[in-house]
Amino acid sequence: MDADLLIHSAAQLLTLAAHGHKPKRGAAMSDLGIVPDGAVAVRGGRIVRVGPTAELRASVRATREVDATGKVVMPGFVDPHTHLVWAGDRAHEFEQRVAGATYMEIMAAGGGIMSTVRATRAASLQDLVAQTRPRLDRMLAHGTTTAEAKTGYGLTLDDELKLLDAITLLAEDHPLELVPTFMGAHAIPEEYGGRPGAYVDLIVEEMLPTIAHLNYRVAITSDEDDADYDYADYRPAARFCDVFCEEGAFSVEQSRRILTAAKKLGLGLKIHADEFAPLGGTQLAVALRATSADHLVCTPPDQLQALARSKTIGVALPGTPFGLGQKEYTPAREFIAAGGALALATDLNPGTSWCESMPFIVALACRAMRLTPAEAIVAATLNAAHAVGLGHKAGSLERNKEADILILDLPDYRHLAYQFGGNPVQAVFKRGELVAGKV
Ligand code: NIG
Ligand code: FE
Numbered sequence: 001m002d003a004d005l006l007i008h009s010a011a012q013l014l015t016l017a018a019h020g021h022k023p024k025r026g027a028a029m030s031d032l033g034i035v036p037d038g039a040v041a042v043r044g045g046r047i048v049r050v051g052p053t054a055e056l057r058a059s060v061r062a063t064r065e066v067d068a069t070g071k072v073v074m075p076g077f078v079d080p081h082t083h084l085v086w087a088g089d090r091a092h093e094f095e096q097r098v099a100g101a102t103y104m105e106i107m108a109a110g111g112g113i114m115s116t117v118r119a120t121r122a123a124s125l126q127d128l129v130a131q132t133r134p135r136l137d138r139m140l141a142h143g144t145t146t147a148e149a150k151t152g153y154g155l156t157l158d159d160e161l162k163l164l165d166a167i168t169l170l171a172e173d174h175p176l177e178l179v180p181t182f183m184g185a186h187a188i189p190e191e192y193g194g195r196p197g198a199y200v201d202l203i204v205e206e207m208l209p210t211i212a213h214l215n216y217r218v219a220i221t222s223d224e225d226d227a228d229y230d231y232a233d234y235r236p237a238a239r240f241c242d243v244f245c246e247e248g249a250f251s252v253e254q255s256r257r258i259l260t261a262a263k264k265l266g267l268g269l270k271i272h273a274d275e276f277a278p279l280g281g282t283q284l285a286v287a288l289r290a291t292s293a294d295h296l297v298c299t300p301p302d303q304l305q306a307l308a309r310s311k312t313i314g315v316a317l318p319g320t321p322f323g324l325g326q327k328e329y330t331p332a333r334e335f336i337a338a339g340g341a342l343a344l345a346t347d348l349n350p351g352t353s354w355c356e357s358m359p360f361i362v363a364l365a366c367r368a369m370r371l372t373p374a375e376a377i378v379a380a381t382l383n384a385a386h387a388v389g390l391g392h393k394a395g396s397l398e399r400n401k402e403a404d405i406l407i408l409d410l411p412d413y414r415h416l417a418y419q420f421g422g423n424p425v426q427a428v429f430k431r432g433e434l435v436a437g438k439v
Contacts, residue, residue, distance in 0.1 A: 001048065003041040005432050006062035007405065008053045010073035012413055013038025015050055016382045016396035023313060023341035023386040029375040032413065033396075038073065042403040045431035050397050066427075066439045072413050074377065075397050076145025076404035076428065077358035078384035081270075081294050081315050081345035083183075084139075085132050085166050086153045088119030090350045103324055103352060104276060107248060113153070113187040116350050120153035120163070128166040135348070135356055136176045140436045142357040143425040145404035146177040148345075148388045150242055152186030155199075157207050160184050164211070164237050171235070175435035179388045181270060182211050182238035185250050185258050200254045204261045211238050212265035239389060240291065242270040245281035252280045259288050268389055274299040275320070286310045292343065292387040296330045297321065304331065308340030313387040315343045316379070318364045319353035332369040343383040344376060363420035373417035403432040407439065 015033035018024055024031065039056040041049040049056055093106050093115070106112050120128065139147060149170075151163035164180060171178040184207045185200075192199040214237035241262030245255040249272075259269050269290035273281030275297055282303040285293035293307055294315035307314055316330035335342055344361050347353040355361065362376040371379065385395025393402050409426040410416060416424060427437035 001041070001060050003043045003048055003060050003062040005042040005064050005066065005403070005429070006039060006056060006060050007066045007068050007073055007407065008039035008057060010038045010068040010407075011070050011411055012036060012072050013040060013050070013397065014072065014074040014377065014413055015398060016075060016378060017398050018382060018396060021392050023383045023391060024378050025341040026336055026339035029336055029342065029378045029383075030372060032374050032377060034413070040073065040397050040403075040405060042405075042429075042432040045403055045433075047397060047399055047401050047403050049399065066407070068407050070411060071426065072408040072410050072416070073397075074406050074408065074413070075381045075395055076406055076430070077143045077380050078388065078390070078395055079139065079144045079147040079345050079348070079358055080292065080343050080384040080387035081317060081347050082147050083150045083152060083347070083349035084135055084147065085128060085149060085151070085163050086116050086120050086350050087123035087128055087131055088116060088350070090115060093351065097324065104248060110190065112351055114190055116153050117155055117187065117189065121156070121159050125162050125165055125169070128162065129169050132166060132170060133174065136170060136174050138356045139348075140174075140176045140428055141425065142359055142423055143406045143428055144176060144358050145428065145430050146179065146385070146388070146390060146394050148179040148181055148240070150181040150183040150186070151238075152183035152242075155184060155187065155189040157202070157210060160207060161210070164214075168235075168237065175430045175433070177430070179240070179390065180236070180238045181240040181242050182207070182262075182267070183242040183244070185243040185255070187244065187249055196250075196254065200250070200257060203258055208241070208258075208261050208265055208267075212267070215266065238267060240268040240270050242272065244272040245279055245284065246272065246275055247277045247279065252284055255281060256284055256288070259284070259290070263288060270294060282307050285312050291389055294345070295320070296335070297328050299331075301334070304335055305338050308335050308338035313341050313343050313383060315345050315387055316365065316369060317345055317347035317353065318368050319355040319361055320347045322364055322368065323353040323355065329368045332365070332371055336375065341383050341386065342375070342379045343387040344379040345384065345387075357423070359416060359424055360420060363417050366417040373414045376417055377413060403429060405429040407437075
Protein backbone atom coordinates (compact mmCIF):
# COMPACT_ATOMS: atom_id res chain seq x y z
CA MET A 1 0.00 0.00 0.00
CA ASP A 2 1.23 3.53 -0.80
CA ALA A 3 1.10 6.32 1.76
CA ASP A 4 2.24 9.96 2.10
CA LEU A 5 3.37 9.55 5.69
CA LEU A 6 4.30 6.72 8.02
CA ILE A 7 4.94 7.50 11.68
CA HIS A 8 6.51 4.40 13.22
CA SER A 9 8.22 2.86 16.25
CA ALA A 10 6.19 4.84 18.82
CA ALA A 11 6.76 3.50 22.34
CA GLN A 12 2.99 3.80 22.74
CA LEU A 13 0.51 4.62 20.01
CA LEU A 14 -2.78 5.69 21.62
CA THR A 15 -5.50 4.84 19.09
CA LEU A 16 -8.55 5.56 21.28
CA ALA A 17 -10.36 3.23 18.91
CA ALA A 18 -14.06 3.16 19.73
CA HIS A 19 -16.55 1.00 17.93
CA GLY A 20 -19.05 2.77 15.73
CA HIS A 21 -18.15 6.44 16.14
CA LYS A 22 -19.44 6.72 19.66
CA PRO A 23 -17.97 8.53 22.66
CA LYS A 24 -16.51 6.42 25.45
CA ARG A 25 -18.68 6.30 28.57
CA GLY A 26 -18.11 5.21 32.15
CA ALA A 27 -15.56 2.41 32.59
CA ALA A 28 -14.76 2.45 28.83
CA MET A 29 -13.08 5.83 29.39
CA SER A 30 -10.10 3.92 30.83
CA ASP A 31 -9.33 2.28 27.48
CA LEU A 32 -6.79 4.12 25.30
CA GLY A 33 -6.45 1.29 22.77
CA ILE A 34 -2.66 1.31 23.09
CA VAL A 35 -0.49 -0.30 20.42
CA PRO A 36 3.04 -0.82 21.79
CA ASP A 37 5.75 -0.17 19.16
CA GLY A 38 2.95 1.30 17.06
CA ALA A 39 2.70 2.94 13.65
CA VAL A 40 0.17 4.95 11.68
CA ALA A 41 0.00 5.48 7.91
CA VAL A 42 -1.61 8.48 6.22
CA ARG A 43 -2.77 9.11 2.64
CA GLY A 44 -4.58 12.19 1.35
CA GLY A 45 -4.86 13.62 4.85
CA ARG A 46 -6.64 10.56 6.22
CA ILE A 47 -5.51 7.61 8.26
CA VAL A 48 -5.22 4.49 6.13
CA ARG A 49 -3.65 2.01 8.56
CA VAL A 50 -2.84 1.70 12.25
CA GLY A 51 -0.99 -1.18 13.90
CA PRO A 52 2.32 -2.65 15.05
CA THR A 53 5.39 -1.11 13.40
CA ALA A 54 6.60 -4.48 12.05
CA GLU A 55 3.32 -5.02 10.18
CA LEU A 56 3.07 -1.53 8.72
CA ARG A 57 6.71 -1.36 7.67
CA ALA A 58 6.29 -4.65 5.82
CA SER A 59 3.18 -3.53 3.94
CA VAL A 60 3.28 0.29 3.55
CA ARG A 61 5.53 2.27 1.15
CA ALA A 62 5.52 5.89 2.34
CA THR A 63 7.03 8.99 0.71
CA ARG A 64 7.86 10.30 4.17
CA GLU A 65 8.77 8.29 7.27
CA VAL A 66 8.99 9.66 10.80
CA ASP A 67 10.72 7.69 13.54
CA ALA A 68 8.93 8.10 16.90
CA THR A 69 11.20 5.79 18.90
CA GLY A 70 10.76 6.37 22.63
CA LYS A 71 7.81 8.75 22.10
CA VAL A 72 4.05 8.71 22.58
CA VAL A 73 1.87 9.17 19.47
CA MET A 74 -1.76 10.15 19.96
CA PRO A 75 -4.67 12.01 18.29
CA GLY A 76 -4.64 15.83 18.32
CA PHE A 77 -6.48 17.43 21.22
CA VAL A 78 -9.97 18.75 20.59
CA ASP A 79 -10.82 21.76 22.79
CA PRO A 80 -14.64 21.74 22.78
CA HIS A 81 -15.34 24.94 24.75
CA THR A 82 -13.55 28.25 24.15
CA HIS A 83 -14.36 31.95 23.99
CA LEU A 84 -11.19 32.59 22.01
CA VAL A 85 -12.16 35.74 20.08
CA TRP A 86 -11.97 38.87 22.20
CA ALA A 87 -10.18 42.22 22.42
CA GLY A 88 -8.43 43.72 25.44
CA ASP A 89 -7.71 41.97 28.72
CA ARG A 90 -8.88 41.91 32.34
CA ALA A 91 -5.61 41.76 34.27
CA HIS A 92 -6.94 44.44 36.65
CA GLU A 93 -9.95 42.25 37.51
CA PHE A 94 -7.68 39.32 38.15
CA GLU A 95 -5.83 41.48 40.65
CA GLN A 96 -9.14 42.50 42.29
CA ARG A 97 -10.17 38.86 42.56
CA VAL A 98 -6.88 37.87 44.13
CA ALA A 99 -7.58 40.65 46.67
CA GLY A 100 -10.98 39.10 47.49
CA ALA A 101 -13.66 40.37 45.06
CA THR A 102 -15.78 37.58 43.53
CA TYR A 103 -16.41 37.04 39.81
CA MET A 104 -20.13 37.69 40.31
CA GLU A 105 -19.51 40.89 42.31
CA ILE A 106 -17.26 42.27 39.55
CA MET A 107 -19.88 41.32 36.94
CA ALA A 108 -22.69 42.97 38.95
CA ALA A 109 -20.61 46.17 39.13
CA GLY A 110 -20.42 46.39 35.32
CA GLY A 111 -17.07 44.66 34.90
CA GLY A 112 -16.64 41.03 33.88
CA ILE A 113 -18.02 39.97 30.53
CA MET A 114 -19.33 43.50 29.82
CA SER A 115 -15.87 45.04 30.07
CA THR A 116 -14.62 42.65 27.39
CA VAL A 117 -17.77 43.40 25.36
CA ARG A 118 -16.88 47.12 25.38
CA ALA A 119 -13.33 46.44 24.17
CA THR A 120 -14.53 43.93 21.55
CA ARG A 121 -17.20 46.26 20.17
CA ALA A 122 -14.55 48.98 19.79
CA ALA A 123 -12.18 46.68 17.87
CA SER A 124 -12.28 46.38 14.08
CA LEU A 125 -12.58 42.97 12.44
CA GLN A 126 -8.90 43.14 11.44
CA ASP A 127 -7.92 44.03 14.99
CA LEU A 128 -9.87 41.12 16.42
CA VAL A 129 -8.32 38.70 13.97
CA ALA A 130 -4.84 40.06 14.75
CA GLN A 131 -5.37 39.76 18.52
CA THR A 132 -6.77 36.23 18.25
CA ARG A 133 -4.31 34.62 15.81
CA PRO A 134 -1.40 34.30 18.31
CA ARG A 135 -3.75 32.43 20.67
CA LEU A 136 -4.46 29.91 17.92
CA ASP A 137 -0.72 29.57 17.27
CA ARG A 138 -0.09 28.76 20.94
CA MET A 139 -3.03 26.33 21.14
CA LEU A 140 -1.73 24.51 18.07
CA ALA A 141 1.79 24.37 19.52
CA HIS A 142 0.26 22.70 22.62
CA GLY A 143 -1.41 20.07 20.45
CA THR A 144 -4.94 21.39 19.87
CA THR A 145 -5.89 20.53 16.28
CA THR A 146 -9.62 21.36 16.55
CA ALA A 147 -11.32 23.92 18.80
CA GLU A 148 -14.81 25.20 19.29
CA ALA A 149 -14.99 29.03 19.20
CA LYS A 150 -17.88 30.98 20.69
CA THR A 151 -19.07 34.49 19.97
CA GLY A 152 -20.57 36.38 22.91
CA TYR A 153 -18.45 39.50 23.34
CA GLY A 154 -20.45 41.47 20.73
CA LEU A 155 -24.07 41.26 21.94
CA THR A 156 -25.48 43.36 19.08
CA LEU A 157 -26.39 41.75 15.77
CA ASP A 158 -23.53 43.51 13.94
CA ASP A 159 -20.94 42.83 16.63
CA GLU A 160 -21.91 39.16 16.91
CA LEU A 161 -21.60 38.87 13.11
CA LYS A 162 -18.18 40.55 13.35
CA LEU A 163 -17.10 37.80 15.78
CA LEU A 164 -18.42 35.09 13.44
CA ASP A 165 -16.56 36.75 10.55
CA ALA A 166 -13.36 36.77 12.62
CA ILE A 167 -13.79 33.04 13.29
CA THR A 168 -14.37 32.38 9.57
CA LEU A 169 -11.31 34.43 8.53
CA LEU A 170 -9.10 32.71 11.09
CA ALA A 171 -10.39 29.28 10.10
CA GLU A 172 -9.59 29.97 6.45
CA ASP A 173 -5.88 30.50 6.94
CA HIS A 174 -4.96 28.78 10.19
CA PRO A 175 -4.31 25.04 10.45
CA LEU A 176 -6.29 24.81 13.69
CA GLU A 177 -9.82 23.81 12.71
CA LEU A 178 -12.52 25.95 14.33
CA VAL A 179 -16.11 24.99 15.12
CA PRO A 180 -18.14 28.20 15.41
CA THR A 181 -20.78 28.63 18.12
CA PHE A 182 -23.18 31.57 18.36
CA MET A 183 -23.40 32.76 21.97
CA GLY A 184 -25.34 36.01 21.79
CA ALA A 185 -26.82 34.82 25.11
CA HIS A 186 -23.54 35.30 27.01
CA ALA A 187 -24.68 38.32 29.06
CA ILE A 188 -27.53 40.82 29.15
CA PRO A 189 -25.85 43.87 27.56
CA GLU A 190 -25.83 46.99 29.74
CA GLU A 191 -28.07 48.90 27.32
CA TYR A 192 -30.77 46.29 28.09
CA GLY A 193 -30.41 46.73 31.87
CA GLY A 194 -33.78 45.98 33.50
CA ARG A 195 -35.20 44.71 30.16
CA PRO A 196 -33.68 41.25 29.73
CA GLY A 197 -36.82 40.04 27.93
CA ALA A 198 -36.25 42.58 25.16
CA TYR A 199 -32.73 41.24 24.63
CA VAL A 200 -34.02 37.66 24.49
CA ASP A 201 -36.52 38.88 21.85
CA LEU A 202 -33.63 40.33 19.84
CA ILE A 203 -31.74 37.03 19.98
CA VAL A 204 -34.75 34.94 19.00
CA GLU A 205 -36.33 37.27 16.45
CA GLU A 206 -33.27 38.80 14.76
CA MET A 207 -29.92 37.27 15.62
CA LEU A 208 -30.79 33.58 15.28
CA PRO A 209 -32.76 33.93 12.01
CA THR A 210 -29.91 35.99 10.48
CA ILE A 211 -27.35 33.35 11.41
CA ALA A 212 -29.55 30.52 10.18
CA HIS A 213 -29.89 32.36 6.86
CA LEU A 214 -26.09 32.69 6.62
CA ASN A 215 -25.72 28.97 7.30
CA TYR A 216 -28.22 28.24 4.54
CA ARG A 217 -26.32 30.48 2.10
CA VAL A 218 -23.03 28.75 2.90
CA ALA A 219 -24.75 25.44 2.16
CA ILE A 220 -26.18 26.45 -1.22
CA THR A 221 -23.14 28.39 -2.51
CA SER A 222 -20.83 25.50 -1.63
CA ASP A 223 -23.14 23.20 -3.56
CA GLU A 224 -23.22 25.33 -6.71
CA ASP A 225 -19.47 25.90 -6.80
CA ASP A 226 -18.37 22.33 -6.57
CA ALA A 227 -19.98 19.30 -8.13
CA ASP A 228 -17.99 16.96 -5.87
CA TYR A 229 -18.99 18.89 -2.78
CA ASP A 230 -18.68 16.74 0.30
CA TYR A 231 -21.24 17.60 2.94
CA ALA A 232 -18.58 16.92 5.56
CA ASP A 233 -16.79 20.06 4.29
CA TYR A 234 -19.81 22.26 4.94
CA ARG A 235 -18.54 25.21 7.00
CA PRO A 236 -21.53 26.97 8.52
CA ALA A 237 -21.33 30.45 10.02
CA ALA A 238 -22.36 28.82 13.32
CA ARG A 239 -22.79 25.13 14.06
CA PHE A 240 -24.03 25.49 17.65
CA CYS A 241 -25.94 27.88 19.86
CA ASP A 242 -24.87 28.26 23.51
CA VAL A 243 -26.51 30.07 26.46
CA PHE A 244 -25.06 31.18 29.83
CA CYS A 245 -27.83 29.85 32.07
CA GLU A 246 -26.92 31.52 35.35
CA GLU A 247 -28.04 33.98 38.01
CA GLY A 248 -27.36 37.44 36.62
CA ALA A 249 -27.35 36.06 33.05
CA PHE A 250 -30.17 33.97 31.49
CA SER A 251 -32.89 32.12 33.43
CA VAL A 252 -33.90 28.55 32.62
CA GLU A 253 -37.04 29.83 30.87
CA GLN A 254 -35.08 32.34 28.77
CA SER A 255 -32.49 29.67 27.98
CA ARG A 256 -35.23 27.27 26.92
CA ARG A 257 -36.73 29.85 24.60
CA ILE A 258 -33.41 30.65 22.93
CA LEU A 259 -32.25 27.04 22.59
CA THR A 260 -35.63 25.85 21.30
CA ALA A 261 -35.57 28.55 18.62
CA ALA A 262 -31.98 27.62 17.70
CA LYS A 263 -32.87 23.95 17.41
CA LYS A 264 -35.75 24.72 15.04
CA LEU A 265 -33.27 26.60 12.84
CA GLY A 266 -30.97 23.58 12.64
CA LEU A 267 -28.27 24.58 15.13
CA GLY A 268 -26.81 22.10 17.62
CA LEU A 269 -27.20 23.03 21.28
CA LYS A 270 -24.79 23.74 24.13
CA ILE A 271 -25.36 25.27 27.54
CA HIS A 272 -23.27 26.79 30.35
CA ALA A 273 -24.99 25.01 33.22
CA ASP A 274 -24.50 25.16 36.98
CA GLU A 275 -21.21 27.10 36.95
CA PHE A 276 -22.08 29.19 40.02
CA ALA A 277 -25.71 28.40 40.94
CA PRO A 278 -27.80 25.27 40.28
CA LEU A 279 -30.59 26.81 38.17
CA GLY A 280 -31.65 23.68 36.27
CA GLY A 281 -29.63 24.12 33.09
CA THR A 282 -28.47 20.50 33.10
CA GLN A 283 -32.05 19.22 33.17
CA LEU A 284 -32.83 21.56 30.30
CA ALA A 285 -29.87 20.23 28.28
CA VAL A 286 -31.14 16.67 28.69
CA ALA A 287 -34.73 17.64 27.83
CA LEU A 288 -33.63 19.45 24.64
CA ARG A 289 -31.12 16.71 23.70
CA ALA A 290 -28.26 19.21 23.65
CA THR A 291 -24.93 18.06 22.21
CA SER A 292 -23.18 19.11 25.43
CA ALA A 293 -23.79 20.55 28.90
CA ASP A 294 -20.75 22.42 30.20
CA HIS A 295 -19.30 23.45 33.61
CA LEU A 296 -21.55 21.29 35.90
CA VAL A 297 -19.81 22.45 39.07
CA CYS A 298 -22.89 22.57 41.31
CA THR A 299 -25.27 20.29 39.40
CA PRO A 300 -27.67 18.47 41.78
CA PRO A 301 -26.86 14.71 41.91
CA ASP A 302 -30.14 13.60 40.31
CA GLN A 303 -29.58 15.89 37.32
CA LEU A 304 -25.98 14.71 36.99
CA GLN A 305 -27.22 11.10 36.92
CA ALA A 306 -29.83 11.95 34.29
CA LEU A 307 -27.14 13.64 32.19
CA ALA A 308 -24.91 10.56 32.52
CA ARG A 309 -27.72 8.37 31.18
CA SER A 310 -28.44 10.71 28.24
CA LYS A 311 -26.55 11.16 24.96
CA THR A 312 -25.52 14.70 25.95
CA ILE A 313 -21.77 14.96 26.63
CA GLY A 314 -20.79 16.50 29.99
CA VAL A 315 -17.93 18.99 29.57
CA ALA A 316 -15.76 19.78 32.60
CA LEU A 317 -13.72 23.00 32.56
CA PRO A 318 -11.28 22.71 35.45
CA GLY A 319 -9.32 25.76 34.26
CA THR A 320 -12.27 27.89 35.40
CA PRO A 321 -12.36 27.08 39.14
CA PHE A 322 -8.56 27.01 39.01
CA GLY A 323 -8.49 30.42 37.31
CA LEU A 324 -10.96 31.80 39.86
CA GLY A 325 -9.16 30.21 42.79
CA GLN A 326 -12.27 28.24 43.76
CA LYS A 327 -12.33 24.90 45.53
CA GLU A 328 -15.32 23.27 43.84
CA TYR A 329 -14.80 21.36 40.59
CA THR A 330 -17.14 19.26 38.43
CA PRO A 331 -17.87 15.96 40.27
CA ALA A 332 -16.34 14.03 37.39
CA ARG A 333 -15.87 10.74 39.29
CA GLU A 334 -19.58 10.57 40.09
CA PHE A 335 -20.45 11.38 36.47
CA ILE A 336 -18.17 8.65 35.09
CA ALA A 337 -19.36 6.14 37.72
CA ALA A 338 -22.91 6.79 36.51
CA GLY A 339 -21.87 5.87 32.95
CA GLY A 340 -21.50 9.42 31.61
CA ALA A 341 -19.39 10.51 28.62
CA LEU A 342 -17.10 13.24 29.95
CA ALA A 343 -15.09 15.71 27.87
CA LEU A 344 -12.52 18.31 28.95
CA ALA A 345 -11.97 21.83 27.61
CA THR A 346 -9.98 24.96 28.46
CA ASP A 347 -12.90 27.48 28.51
CA LEU A 348 -10.23 29.88 27.15
CA ASN A 349 -11.51 33.41 27.92
CA PRO A 350 -10.11 36.63 29.42
CA GLY A 351 -12.23 36.54 32.60
CA THR A 352 -12.09 33.15 34.26
CA SER A 353 -9.62 30.92 32.41
CA TRP A 354 -6.91 32.28 30.14
CA CYS A 355 -5.55 28.84 29.39
CA GLU A 356 -4.52 27.77 25.89
CA SER A 357 -3.03 24.42 26.88
CA MET A 358 -4.95 21.14 26.82
CA PRO A 359 -1.94 19.32 28.38
CA PHE A 360 -2.32 21.61 31.42
CA ILE A 361 -6.07 20.85 31.56
CA VAL A 362 -5.33 17.10 31.48
CA ALA A 363 -2.84 17.47 34.33
CA LEU A 364 -5.26 19.63 36.34
CA ALA A 365 -8.21 17.26 35.75
CA CYS A 366 -6.25 14.38 37.27
CA ARG A 367 -5.45 16.35 40.40
CA ALA A 368 -8.59 18.44 40.97
CA MET A 369 -11.20 15.91 39.77
CA ARG A 370 -9.27 12.67 40.28
CA LEU A 371 -9.52 11.48 36.70
CA THR A 372 -6.98 8.84 35.77
CA PRO A 373 -4.51 9.90 33.06
CA ALA A 374 -6.28 7.58 30.58
CA GLU A 375 -9.72 9.03 31.36
CA ALA A 376 -8.41 12.57 31.00
CA ILE A 377 -6.88 11.77 27.59
CA VAL A 378 -10.13 10.20 26.34
CA ALA A 379 -12.00 13.28 27.61
CA ALA A 380 -9.60 15.64 25.81
CA THR A 381 -9.71 13.85 22.44
CA LEU A 382 -12.45 11.39 21.44
CA ASN A 383 -15.18 12.60 23.79
CA ALA A 384 -14.25 16.22 23.07
CA ALA A 385 -14.68 15.55 19.34
CA HIS A 386 -18.17 14.22 20.06
CA ALA A 387 -18.91 17.33 22.13
CA VAL A 388 -18.48 19.42 18.96
CA GLY A 389 -20.26 17.00 16.63
CA LEU A 390 -17.04 15.82 14.94
CA GLY A 391 -16.76 12.33 16.45
CA HIS A 392 -16.97 10.81 12.95
CA LYS A 393 -13.70 12.40 11.79
CA ALA A 394 -11.62 13.52 14.79
CA GLY A 395 -10.51 12.39 18.26
CA SER A 396 -8.97 8.97 17.54
CA LEU A 397 -6.40 7.28 15.31
CA GLU A 398 -8.65 5.00 13.25
CA ARG A 399 -8.90 4.20 9.57
CA ASN A 400 -10.72 6.92 7.57
CA LYS A 401 -10.44 9.53 10.29
CA GLU A 402 -8.55 12.73 9.53
CA ALA A 403 -4.84 12.44 10.28
CA ASP A 404 -4.64 14.86 13.23
CA ILE A 405 -1.67 13.38 15.08
CA LEU A 406 0.66 14.42 17.91
CA ILE A 407 4.12 13.17 18.75
CA LEU A 408 4.81 13.77 22.45
CA ASP A 409 8.33 13.91 23.79
CA LEU A 410 7.29 11.61 26.64
CA PRO A 411 8.10 7.94 27.28
CA ASP A 412 4.65 6.94 28.55
CA TYR A 413 1.15 8.47 28.29
CA ARG A 414 0.91 8.87 32.07
CA HIS A 415 3.63 11.52 31.87
CA LEU A 416 1.13 13.75 30.06
CA ALA A 417 -0.68 14.15 33.40
CA TYR A 418 2.27 13.57 35.70
CA GLN A 419 4.35 16.46 34.32
CA PHE A 420 2.70 19.88 34.13
CA GLY A 421 3.41 23.49 33.26
CA GLY A 422 5.58 22.78 30.24
CA ASN A 423 4.82 21.70 26.69
CA PRO A 424 5.34 17.99 26.00
CA VAL A 425 4.17 18.29 22.36
CA GLN A 426 7.05 17.77 19.94
CA ALA A 427 5.19 17.71 16.61
CA VAL A 428 1.65 18.39 15.42
CA PHE A 429 0.16 17.03 12.18
CA LYS A 430 -3.16 18.36 10.86
CA ARG A 431 -4.68 16.25 8.06
CA GLY A 432 -1.28 14.66 7.60
CA GLU A 433 0.69 17.94 7.31
CA LEU A 434 3.30 18.97 9.88
CA VAL A 435 1.87 22.27 11.19
CA ALA A 436 3.80 22.85 14.45
CA GLY A 437 6.95 21.59 16.12
CA LYS A 438 9.53 19.46 14.38
CA VAL A 439 10.35 15.85 13.60
O1 NIG B 1 -17.37 30.12 30.75
N1 NIG B 1 -19.46 31.90 32.10
C1 NIG B 1 -19.49 32.53 31.08
N2 NIG B 1 -18.48 32.64 30.24
C2 NIG B 1 -17.14 32.42 30.60
C3 NIG B 1 -16.56 33.61 31.25
C4 NIG B 1 -16.45 34.69 30.27
C5 NIG B 1 -15.84 35.92 30.81
O2 NIG B 1 -15.72 36.14 32.03
O3 NIG B 1 -15.46 36.75 29.95
C6 NIG B 1 -17.01 31.13 31.36
O4 NIG B 1 -16.54 31.06 32.49
FE1 FE C 1 -17.48 29.26 28.90
